[in-house]
Amino acid sequence: MRVPLLDLKRQYGPLKSQILSAIEQVADSQHLVLGPQVEQIEAGIASYTGAGHAIGVSSGTDAQLVLLMALGIGPGDAVITSPYTFFATAGCVERLGARVVFADIDPLTYNLSVQDLGRALAENDRVKAIIPIHLFGCCADMEPIIALAARYGVPILEDAAQALGARHPLGAAGAIAEAGWYSFYPTKNLGAFGDAGMVTCRDAELAAQIRRLRNHGMEPRYFHSAVGGNFRLDAIQAAVLNVKLPHLDAWGEGRRQRAAHYRSEFHKCGLDAVLGLPVEPWAGTGTSEHHIYNQFIVRAPKRDDLRAFLTEAGIGTEVYYPLPLHLQECFRHLGYKLGDFPEAEKAALETLALPIFPELTIEEQDYVILKIREFFGH
Ligand SMILES: *Cc1c(COP(=O)(O)O)cnc(C)c1O
Numbered sequence: 001m002r003v004p005l006l007d008l009k010r011q012y013g014p015l016k017s018q019i020l021s022a023i024e025q026v027a028d029s030q031h032l033v034l035g036p037q038v039e040q041i042e043a044g045i046a047s048y049t050g051a052g053h054a055i056g057v058s059s060g061t062d063a064q065l066v067l068l069m070a071l072g073i074g075p076g077d078a079v080i081t082s083p084y085t086f087f088a089t090a091g092c093v094e095r096l097g098a099r100v101v102f103a104d105i106d107p108l109t110y111n112l113s114v115q116d117l118g119r120a121l122a123e124n125d126r127v128k129a130i131i132p133i134h135l136f137g138c139c140a141d142m143e144p145i146i147a148l149a150a151r152y153g154v155p156i157l158e159d160a161a162q163a164l165g166a167r168h169p170l171g172a173a174g175a176i177a178e179a180g181w182y183s184f185y186p187t188k189n190l191g192a193f194g195d196a197g198m199v200t201c202r203d204a205e206l207a208a209q210i211r212r213l214r215n216h217g218m219e220p221r222y223f224h225s226a227v228g229g230n231f232r233l234d235a236i237q238a239a240v241l242n243v244k245l246p247h248l249d250a251w252g253e254g255r256r257q258r259a260a261h262y263r264s265e266f267h268k269c270g271l272d273a274v275l276g277l278p279v280e281p282w283a284g285t286g287t288s289e290h291h292i293y294n295q296f297i298v299r300a301p302k303r304d305d306l307r308a309f310l311t312e313a314g315i316g317t318e319v320y321y322p323l324p325l326h327l328q329e330c331f332r333h334l335g336y337k338l339g340d341f342p343e344a345e346k347a348a349l350e351t352l353a354l355p356i357f358p359e360l361t362i363e364e365q366d367y368v369i370l371k372i373r374e375f376f377g378h
Pocket of ligand 1: 059060061062085086088089133159161162182183184185195196197
């Protein structure tokens with residue numbers, strides 16, 4: 001048996017005729033950039049998440065970039081985030097000439113450590129934003145982060161690229177704090193047919209500025225009040241997203257069921273004591289979707305050997321992420337060194353993503369579990 005880490009064809013199959021007809025409508029209309037399809041997905045995401053405003057853009061990366069631009073973040077400013085995330089989270093800060101300040105992660109959730117965030121806030125001046133990531137689809141510990149942010153008067157911007165559909169007791173991931181963003185990259189919870197993203201925010205004036213900046217700061221036509229970029233969302237991407245959005249809850253449920261199956265099977269054979277399984281930090285709060293399992297991450301002894309063994313058995317896995325951002329070559333000038341963020345460094349060496357997607361069959365999942373049991377002799 002071969003079990004892929006992710007198989008997008010299985011989601012496309014049943015939606016094929018609907019998606020192709022939505023794309024055909026856009027083709028027939030020749031309204032190819034922004035327009036009614038984009039307005040529809042903006043309204044759809046705003047209503048799905050409860051965000052005040054949602055602005056469709058060209059990618060998750062561009063969503064973050066245009067948001068930071070709209071907030072006027074630049075040289076002399078500092079932004080605190082985690083070193084254990086996809087590169088874009090820190091890359092956008094650096095691109096605007098602001099200083100990336102890292103704080104370590106919590107070893108159980110892999111999200112920003114509240115304690116280390118407190119240290120970073122105390123040690124750094126001119127912090128203009130805190131960026132928690134709802135990594136792998138698990139909500140960050142927002143309550144104490146909000147309290148810290150309030151004490152220092154710093155806005156929170158949520159990187160919810162992997163977490164559309166996750167709900168914290170305080171609200172939907174990406175719509176809890178001042179602003180946030182989602183990615184519609186094909187492997188995310190709601191995938192477009194290419195790159196696409198969305199910014200969310202509470203403040204109407206900020207939303208208006210983001211709308212201007214995504215189109216070169218232009219308003220009215222050919223008059224520019226500020227320098228923005230081309231961060232516009234294509235109508236074809238929006239049309240695909242509009243077809244898919246009504247299925248998002250069912251897909252999220254499928255992910256969570258598969259996570260529950262891994263959990264109960266690993267528990268039965270005692271592997272839950274060997275593998276660090278994902279935690280569900282707000283279980284029992286009445287909110288069951290605080291983890292939407294964009295990835296199912298285990299912390300495994302002999303991770304690289306396990307990965308090689310699973311590869312040999314035809315099972316797809318991935319390491320998110322092998323080198324924490326503070327140790328990346330492009331951030332050498334920030335002056336960080338090995339040992340600065342021990343939890344992020346440990347996670348990079350120990351974690352492994354197992355196949356999880358709504359269409360993964362129980363037989364495939366049981367094969368993955370069987371092979372992991374075989375490896376550990378359980
Ligand atoms: C995917 C991702 C992004 C960037 O989104 P793109 O649409 O690929 O530009 C940002 N942050 C995190 C945590 C991501 O996983």
